[in-house]
Amino acid sequence: MLLLSLVCGALILILVCFIVLYVMNRKISQIEFLHQKKLSDVLQQTNILRSEVAEMRTGMLSIGKRLVTVEQRNQELAQQQDAQKYDDPDAKIYSRAVKMVELGADIEEIIRECELPRAEAELLMSLHQQKGAS
Incomplete structure (x- = not known):
């Protein structure tokens, strides 16, 4: 009788071990599936990013050539x-x-040296003063 109860106890223990192993195997499988899914998503994102970088590189080369x-x-x-x-x-x-004008000549000197009409010499002086004020 003792032997029978030992055998029954061993069978129950083996059954419990198989159940624990089965549950752990399912959890590991689920975790592995999730990791595979994440890995697949990351690889897909990496490929998208690589193609975007290639497009940007092509665009930059085109812009560089145009520049x-x-x-x-x-x-x-x-x-x-x-x-x-x-x-x-x-x-x-x-x-x-x-x-x-830039060297500081006066209007009379500009009229005399360049043979410009007074109005043109005054316009040049005025433009130079505006340019200097900006």
């Missing part, structure tokens, strides 16, 4: 403007008059 083009065009226009300034004889006179 270089604009800077080159700006430099060309500045050179053309400088060339025109020296090609036009009237522009030379006005450039000289502006330099004299």
Whole structure:
């Protein structure tokens, strides 16, 4: 009888162990499933971010190329403007008059040296004073 109760007790203990193992296995499986889901979500987000970074990189390269083009065009226009300034004889006179104004020459000296009408010399002086006040 004692042997039978020991065997029954051992069977019950084995059954309890199997139940505990089954419950723990299910919990581990659920946790593993959740981790797999999170990992899948993170990988998907990583792929999205990589594609967004690639798009931004492409956009930045495009903007950089356009900026270089604009800077080159700006430099060309500045050179053309400088060339025109020296090609036009009237522009030379006005450039000289502006330099004299910047150096502090009075209106009579500008009229005499640059052969400008008084109204134009006064306008240059006025513009220079406004520019200096800004």
